[in-house]
Amino acid sequence: MNQNPSLIRRVVRRAGWIIDGLRRWLSRLMFVGFVLVVVVLLRTDLAIQVPNNAALVLKLQGVLVEQSQQDPFQKAVDEALGAPVRETRVRDLLRALNQAADDLRIKTVVLDFSHFEGGELSKLVQIADALQRFKTSGKPVYAYADQYTQSAYLLAAQASEIHMHPMGQVGIEGFSTYPFYFRDLIDKIGLDVNVFRVGEFKSAVEPFIRNDMSESAREANRVWLEDLWAVYKQAVASARSVNPDAIQSYADQLAERLVQTAGDGAQLALQEKLVDALSHRDEFIGRVRRTADPDEFDGFKSIDQNAYLLAVGEQPPSHRGKPTVAILVASGAIVEGDAAPGTVSGDAFADQIRQARLDDAVKAVVVRIDSPGGSAFASEVIRRELDLTRQSGKPVVVSMGSVAASGGYWIATAADRILASPATLTGSIGVFGILPTYQDTLAKLGVHVDGVGTTALAGALRADRKLNPAVGQAIQAMVERTYQDFLLRVADARDLPVETVATLAEGRVWSGSDAVRLQLVDGFGEIDEAVTAAAELANLAGQYQTRYLEPDLTLSEYILGRMQGVSVLTRGLVAVLPPELGPIVQGWLKTAGQQAGRAQSGIYAFCLCGRPGYN
The missing domain is CATH 3.90.226.10 (2-enoyl-CoA Hydratase; Chain A, domain 1)
Known part of the structure; x- marks a missing residue:
């Protein structure tokens, strides 16, 4: 009777040793696998090849930024999981266009607005100028969207051909600024907002002390809004060889003109020469295939700007000691x-x-x-x-x-x-x-x-x-x-x-x-x-x-930064990780933020x- 419990204890103890050994072995195997993946990621410049006779696809995703506004951890994991990218760095687009102009492997540029959320005017103008410089190489630029927002259209206007879905429309509405004002809310909840300022036009505090825009702020805002609107109209008009007044007229009379075309925004855009063709997606792909070589998936050979920059170098090579x-x-x-x-x-x-x-x-x-x-x-x-x-x-x-x-x-x-x-x-x-x-x-x-x-x-x-x-x-x-x-x-x-x-x-x-x-x-x-x-x-x-x-x-930020732009490899990394690692990664990301x-x-x-x- 006394031997059976002892035997059971020995069996349980040995089973525990085996389970613990397996756990340690699997943990080490995961670590080695992760290190191998990291090494591959750090050497992605050797792995990525630019196809011959290909299109450089500018994937305009999220908003345009001067430098990344996102936490590098979150950005890398978002891309690995296939989540939408929330920003596109302007200088990446500019460098890609500059390099591609002289790259014999690149035959055309395609503008992809699928996940584009817009950008400030000066950033749009920078990219527009770069597109015009690219076109001087003799290579065409093609733009396609289901419908064009105001920001997207300024860039699309620079293209050699603008295609839009037959059910789309071009939304140009002009510029405005309409802030929220909180005076009544502040009074209602009993908040006492003590404001100290100098300057008649320092309107940053107005939302806390007024329910509407002051006349001085209205005057100042109207001046710079008109200046920026003039820049937008000129950038579009010069690219499309129309008068800037035509852009003003389109925005002012959009509602009336839509009624005249029975609500057909696509035909209105074609009629106003804002687009060159109304094309379904497959028709647009067929158009690009006449410039870039077809691929094996009924598409065309292509590479996006992130992969392209990893292949050619994000910055020109630097030389130690050179001025x-x-x-x-x-x-x-x-x-x-x-x-x-x-x-x-x-x-x-x-x-x-x-x-x-x-x-x-x-x-x-x-x-x-x-x-x-x-x-x-x-x-x-x-x-x-x-x-x-x-x-x-x-x-x-x-x-x-x-x-x-x-x-x-x-x-x-x-x-x-x-x-x-x-x-x-x-x-x-x-x-x-x-x-x-x-x-x-x-x-x-x-x-x-x-x-x-x-x-x-x-x-x-x-x-x-x-x-x-x-x-x-x-x-x-x-x-x-x-x-x-x-x-x-x-x-x-x-x-x-x-x-x-x-x-x-x-x-x-x-x-x-x-x-x-x-x-x-x-x-x-x-x-x-x-x-x-x-x-x-x-x-x-x-x-x-x-x-x-x-x-x-930090080392982890550098590694995750290298992971961005190589979605196939990063998604592969997530695929090989055990499901149990997901919550750990999520918890890590939550604690990685910094307080401003x-x-x-x-x-x-x-x-x-x-x-x-x-x-």
Whole structure:
């Protein structure tokens, strides 16, 4: 009787050893397999081949961005799972088009708008110009969509042929800005929003203190909206060889004309010469097959821009020690401390600038700014580092993207030269602070706060207490001091009287066209022109290379970054992982996010610009 339990224990113990051994063996096998997959991913440049007589398919997915706004972990796994990609980096499209123009393997470019969500006007114009340059190689560009949004159509207009589904339509509606206003809601819930600002046109705080747009904001917004709309109409009209007034007429009279064509938007677009052909998808594929070789799946040989760049190189090869023009990208709101994807950390970006300044090979710096501003303190940290770079003898040139306003313009004041697009939104020279308190909200719920402090300031900034008027006056004084510093920096940088700058400031937003006229910007140009200007200022005489300086990545970020754009391999990786790993990966992704820094001073140089174009 005593031996049976002992035997059972031995059997159970040995079974446990076997199960534990199998678990360890499988874990090691999974690890080895993962390492092998990673090695393959790191060497994908050797695995990807560009087909002969192929089409370069520009997959415009999500929104257009200057640099990635997504967490690299989430982006890689989304692509591995086949989830829609939410962004397309502009410089990837530009480099792919530039390379493909001289690539004998590429016979045409096809624009794929299947998952395109739009982009800001200056980004669209950049790509449109690159498409026109590609066409000078003698190779055609084909565009197809079930229907065209306003953003998609500006790019499609550059194509040699525009095809659309017979049930589609072209949606051009013009630009607008219609923010939400919360004054009544704030009053209803008892929130006390203390606002501190300088400038008649600093409308970033209006949603918290009004129920409608002020006349000064309406006036300023109408001016830059009209400027950008003129750029859009000209970009489409010149590509389609029509008068810009025809685009205006189409947008103004779209409803009436749809009635005249019995609601047939496709026939209306064809009639107005906005498209060249109404084609079903298979018919469009057949059209492209006359330029690119057929493939074995009744399609055509093709490669998308991500795979193409992995095959030819995302950047031109760099040579150690060769004179370099470094390019840094400041994209997103400017924050203090650590930065989440899609924001600009004052400390981290200043460190990037410092590295460029201390690198003997770097002879000049170009800063691409695509930012509405943010923390005034963080903006000054970046500006100071750029100023030190100039003092070290290295020229600094700023290239403005879609928006370089408020704190974005603050940074630009450290440049030797500023270039912008006519479609850039800039200026917004003004500052503000917001300090909401919710003591009245708590009172509505029967909650009250009371107590004592050792000084008049003790507890004065608690969000659950009414703001002390003396503290409010102190904050307003700080905001006004920051505004005066802003004016002085602009006046000094642009060699303008402070009185003149004051008339251009007060938070007013200007288009790139007006900014050149008002001497807030030196001229028009994109990154290429900014690089040329920086090289000239550094006396490099054509003997130089360019290099994007990116933030340092962790090993896992680098590996996952390499996984992007190689969907077949990444999906294969997911396929070989056990189902149990899914929740672990999801949990890992949830904890991988970073918290954006805050403006500790509470003073912002920020522009809530309308930024039209996302349609």
